[in-house]
Amino acid sequence: MFVRSYLRASTDDQDAQRARQQLERFAGEHDRVIASAYIENASGAHPDRPELLRLLADARPGDVMLLESIDRLTRLPETEWRALKAAIDAKGLRLVALDLPTSHQGMQDTAGDEFTSRMLAAVNGMMIEMMAAIARKDYEQRRERQAQGIAKAKADGLYRGRPVDKDLHCRVRELLDAGLGIRAAARHAQCSTTTVLKIRDSMTPPSEA
Numbered sequence: 001m002f003v004r005s006y007l008r009a010s011t012d013d014q015d016a017q018r019a020r021q022q023l024e025r026f027a028g029e030h031d032r033v034i035a036s037a038y039i040e041n042a043s044g045a046h047p048d049r050p051e052l053l054r055l056l057a058d059a060r061p062g063d064v065m066l067l068e069s070i071d072r073l074t075r076l077p078e079t080e081w082r083a084l085k086a087a088i089d090a091k092g093l094r095l096v097a098l099d100l101p102t103s104h105q106g107m108q109d110t111a112g113d114e115f116t117s118r119m120l121a122a123v124n125g126m127m128i129e130m131m132a133a134i135a136r137k138d139y140e141q142r143r144e145r146q147a148q149g150i151a152k153a154k155a156d157g158l159y160r161g162r163p164v165d166k167d168l169h170c171r172v173r174e175l176l177d178a179g180l181g182i183r184a185a186a187r188h189a190q191c192s193t194t195t196v197l198k199i200r201d202s203m204t205p206p207s208e209a
Contacts, residue, residue: 001032001062001063001064001109002035002036002059002060002063002064003027003032003033003034003035003063003064003066003107004034004035004036004037004038004055004058004059004063004064004065004066005020005023005024005027005034005036005037005038005065005066005067006038006051006052006055006065006066006067006072006073007019007020007023007037007038007039007040007068007072008039008040008041008042008044008049008051008052008072008073009041010041010042010043010044011041012041012191012192012195014041016039016040016041017039019068019072019098020037020039022068022098023066023067023068023098026066026098027066027107030104030107030108032064032107034066036055036058038051038052038054038055039051040052040192040193041191041192041194041195042192042193042194043075044071044072044073044074044075044076044135044139045075045076045077045136045139046076047076047080047083047084050183050193052073056087056088056091056093059091059092059093060091060092061091061092062092062094063091063092063093063094064093064094064095064096064106064107065088065093065094065095065096066096066097066098067095067096067097067098068097068098068099069097069098069099069100069131070095070097070099070100070128070131070132070135071131071134071135071138072097073095073097073132074132074135074136075135075136075138075139076132076136077136078133078136081132081136085132094106095128097128097131100124100127100128100131102120102123102124102127103124103127103128105120105121105124106124168189168191168195168199169199169202171188171189172185172189172191172195172196172199172200173199173203175188175189176196176199176200176203182196182197182200
């Protein structure tokens with residue numbers, strides 16, 4: 001059994017590694033070691049997250065995906081959550097979240113009372129579905145409140161939008177111009193791959209002679 005931790009923060013100015021020590025301590029308490037950590041700054045409302053996709057590609061049946069909470073994995077609409085959950089199940093991954101005690105059995109090798117094990121798995125499955133639905137609802141409510149706040153600020157003539165980090169943009173452009181790939185540029189610039197992609201897409205292509 002390999003334990004693969006997944007850590008996510010929504011924006012570049014948040015620390016995606018914030019819970020890393022907590023996850024490592026939890027694994028140690030269950031006599032496990034985290035084999036790989038997958039860390040990214042990306043919205044949980046988007047399914048095409050590079051590190052999440054890499055984790056799914058690396059995973060083998062029986063591996064554990066260790067999370068701080070289910071909302072670190074998903075804030076997806078129901079249809080996209082179903083697709084992600086199907087991909088996780090197809091890989092034979094066990095979802096374990098620190099704030100979901102019913103999932104903690106996934107840190108143990110399957111053995112003993114089959115009836116009890118299946119009952120706990122069923123209860124855990126229902127709890128994961130409930131937490132996923134709550135995470136999506138919370139996301140939608142926060143987006144609605146944000147939109148209302150922006151609309152009011154615009155009406156009052158106070159909204160200016162998020163300022164562009166010119167130094168970061170310049171650094172990423174230099175790295176890309178030097179021939180670095182998306183992940184390498186993100187690592188050197190200490191930002192997300194999503195940010196690098198946005199900056200790359202905003203770069204003006206050279207004019208033809």
